[in-house]
Amino acid sequence: MSQKIRKAIIPAAGFGTRFLPATKSQPKEMLPLINKPAIQYIVEEAIQSGIEHILIITGRGKRSIEDHFDHSVELENILRSRGKWSQYKEVLDIAKMADIHFIRQKEQLGLGHAVHCARCFVGDEPFAVMLGDDIIHHSKKPALRQMIEQFEQYGKSIVGVQEVEMKEVSKYGVISGKQLHDQVYEVDDLVEKPPVEQAPSNLAIVGRYIIHPDIFDILEKTEPGSGGEIQLTDALKALCSTHGMQANILQGERFDIGDVWGYIHATLSLAMESEELHEKLSNFCSKRLQA
Structure with missing residues (x-):
C-alpha cells in the first residue's frame, strides 16, 4: 500500500531576473495575479490536493513571503474595527491556511540543491514538489491532486507533464516512455532541455513532482550540471533507473508566470473568469481592438 502524500516543497529562492527591475526589492513569488500573490495560488493548490504540511524554501530578501502567510494583527484589528468583515475573514484565512514552514537556501546552487535542503522536513516519506512559476488551473481537480491519485494507484515517483x-x-525537461493509459506514462528517461532534433517527445515537465525519499541520497552524490547548478532532472534520471518512474499528463491550463508574457496571459485569463472583472475586461479589449 502506498504511503500518503502529506508534505509539499515549494522552492522560492530564485532571483526573478526575468522580471527586473520589479523584482529588485520584492520576491517574484509575491507579484500579484489579480489580488493574490502568485505563490498563494500554489499553496491553495497544495491544500486543495490534500497536502497537510508545506515547506517554502526562500532566500535573502524573501521575508515578505513569510509575512504574507503570518498574522497581521494591526491590519486585522483595523479591518475588524471598520466592519470590513469579508476582507477581515480573507486576511485571517490566509494566516490559517495551512501548516507552513520556511527554510532558507543559503546558496543559489540549483533546484536539486533546494530540494535537498528539505531532507529533514521530509524524512522518509514520499513528497510533492511544486514550482511557483507554473500555475496550472483546473476548475474541478487540481493538478497535484491528479498526480496524488495516480501515486495512490501505482506507488511510483511521478513527474507532471504537458504537451x-x-x-x-x-x-524544458522532456520525458521518453510508454503510454499505459489516459494520462499515465511509464518513463524510461528524462532529458534536460534537448535540441529539437534530439528530443524524445514533446511531453515537457511542468513544475509538479511526486518523489520517493531515496532522491536525497542521490542528490548528495549528484555533481553540478548545467550552469554549475545541481539539477533535479539529473537526480530524477538516476531515481528512474533504480526505482522506476511515471508521468502524468496534467489536465488544466498552464501559465508560465516566470515569463513576462505568461504572467500577462495568466492575469488576463484569471480576470476573464472573475464575475466582477469579466465584463469590464471584455469591453476594454473590444474598445482597444477597434481603436
Whole structure:
C-alpha cells in the first residue's frame, strides 16, 4: 500500500531576473495575479490536493513571503474595527491556511540543491514538489491532486507533464516512455532541455513532482550540471533507473508566470473568469481592438 502524500516543497529562492527591475526589492513569488500573490495560488493548490504540511524554501530578501502567510494583527484589528468583515475573514484565512514552514537556501546552487535542503522536513516519506512559476488551473481537480491519485494507484515517483510545441522543447525537461493509459506514462528517461532534433517527445515537465525519499541520497552524490547548478532532472534520471518512474499528463491550463508574457496571459485569463472583472475586461479589449 502506498504511503500518503502529506508534505509539499515549494522552492522560492530564485532571483526573478526575468522580471527586473520589479523584482529588485520584492520576491517574484509575491507579484500579484489579480489580488493574490502568485505563490498563494500554489499553496491553495497544495491544500486543495490534500497536502497537510508545506515547506517554502526562500532566500535573502524573501521575508515578505513569510509575512504574507503570518498574522497581521494591526491590519486585522483595523479591518475588524471598520466592519470590513469579508476582507477581515480573507486576511485571517490566509494566516490559517495551512501548516507552513520556511527554510532558507543559503546558496543559489540549483533546484536539486533546494530540494535537498528539505531532507529533514521530509524524512522518509514520499513528497510533492511544486514550482511557483507554473500555475496550472483546473476548475474541478487540481493538478497535484491528479498526480496524488495516480501515486495512490501505482506507488511510483511521478513527474507532471504537458504537451508543448516541438520548437519549444529545448526550454524544458522532456520525458521518453510508454503510454499505459489516459494520462499515465511509464518513463524510461528524462532529458534536460534537448535540441529539437534530439528530443524524445514533446511531453515537457511542468513544475509538479511526486518523489520517493531515496532522491536525497542521490542528490548528495549528484555533481553540478548545467550552469554549475545541481539539477533535479539529473537526480530524477538516476531515481528512474533504480526505482522506476511515471508521468502524468496534467489536465488544466498552464501559465508560465516566470515569463513576462505568461504572467500577462495568466492575469488576463484569471480576470476573464472573475464575475466582477469579466465584463469590464471584455469591453476594454473590444474598445482597444477597434481603436
